[in-house]
Amino acid sequence: MKILGIKPRFFRPPYGSYNDAALKVLQQRGYTVVNWDFDSGDSTGKSASQSIAAYKKIKTGSPVIALNHETYQSTVKTVMPAVIPMLRQKGWKLVSMADCLGMSPYQSVGSPGKRDSSWTCSGTPGPGQT
Template sequence: MIALQLPTFVRPSPLTRVNRAVADPATTCSRPGLAALTFDDGPYDYENEISDYLHARQIKGTFFVNGYNYGCIYDEANVQRLKRTFSQGHLIGSHSWSHPHIGSLSANQLNQQLDLVEGALMKILGVKPKFFRAPYGEHSQQNLELLAKRGYTVVDWSFDAEDAVGASPEDSIESYKQLAKNFPASQITLNHETYQTTAQKVTPNAVSALQNAGYKLVHVSECLGLGIETKDLYLSVGTPSARDSSWTCDGTPAPGA
């Protein structure tokens, strides 16, 4: 028999305890009946399988991307993935440049991580990200204060599909079915676009389970009541740049660093 996993609800670790002057990271939506599907660690091979599936059903997803994790964000295949996802109206957020444990970074190092992702997304898409998810969901008070000063809204989650820690797609699907029973309690769900089974099996079943329960599936900006227009999703919206010699990951922090 396959052991079925119940939904995982994250309790803040000591790293996530913050001064009340800084907003706590978001874990649920602003009103009942909403659920935001989020996907971390791209851009990667399966991103557009997910984005196309959601787009065909008029669902807006959220993709928290790295600059140099599963490949370089400037690789042409990744550039085209991001452009397609963005053109479909999905929200693109920052997940740091190289997926480090940001709680161990200095302020200068964290600023570099943010600057590099901002620079890449401004070049590729013409936008400066507004939403940030910390790798591993780890963040110190100092991290959150710095992010707030830079205008970021930090997004954690209420439910983890656990694809990144070895859950089978069957277990993740069953967890989503159990989660759907909590309707209308709002949800922000964590998934990873780097797994083929997440794209091809878990996401379609998650959508079905949540929608059948009555959830409206939205990106995190709508989830948090912060707007649905493109200008609401980013700190700035401009014009993409033409590729030049600066479109490289050479000389930047390596994956995990």
Template sequence: MLRLVHTLVFLLPALFLAHSIKASAPKAAVYTGCKVPNTVALTFDDGPYINQTDISKMLVEKGAKGTFFVNGYNYECIYGKKVAARLQATYNAGHQICSHTWDHPDLTDLNATEIQAESDKIDVALQKILGITTQFIRPPYGSYNNMVRQVLSNKTFIIWDFDSGDSVGASVQESENAYDQAIAGNVTSLLALNHETEKTTVSDVLPYAINKLQAAGYNLVTVAECLGMAPYTSVEPLGQRDATWFCPEERSGD
């Protein structure tokens, strides 16, 4: 018994210190809205999907910019020839490209090693394809906790203050009404969540929202612009396809 007490006397301070270090570890900054007045950041999750080109063209035609939070392996492999070319075209059009993790898990369900891998894999892909390093990440489902923020402390988390509802079954009318209500509320700015994988978002809701927002006097800008921050921590020329451009999941049976 005495030995057990003696052991605990030495272990408890160590355990307390370990807890203190973890609790005081740096955490990623989290933004839930824009900082620059009179701006709207239209964001699109879950690509690069086939609708991305249409979204990009629509925004450019209206003198607007968007922000795309992309995955590495969700609906399609980011390294696919058509997918990578689509993403490069979107980037070249002046839109901002950010991380949405590799394959869209709830990061709070993962351990530290898995969380880091989800971030690293998509970062590597964006560097290879676009030549960029981004600090911006949107955790899937907007789900995060202190551990996720600590593991990805060098990132900036981007959530939202407006949800079009397109990914949870909102009708076109419901999404349009949501934009109308936000505008009627005279909000200073808007960080809007949309999904490029939803067909009616592209065909119906987005054209409506762009026209209404611009008519109300909002500037449609990237997330970086609406926060007054740089979009990337480094920028190099577009990458050239090589043997490393593949998704491991597609070769699992090799």
């Protein structure tokens, strides 16, 4: 935020879990909360073949927001290369969340900052430090 003057517009709650208080705070801060309606199962131990099989069962005709984790090599190197062509062949259009909702992916929070000594790559400022 400090460097570019923007922050993400969308927020996916960890584990898809939130309550009314969290939702209220996120909305007050300008976030659009988005959850998934299809879980590939990569984070719960499904094999690549099980994830691919789950994708094959998705019904066409209505939008789907899929949950995948790029931190799992099998998702990146096996599942996605298999399912992207399959989904496109079924007529799915793969788009970003911003394109799906017709919104900008970022929200402005101010002007881009001027470089100073706090711009480092060696760590994050602690709580209360800017």
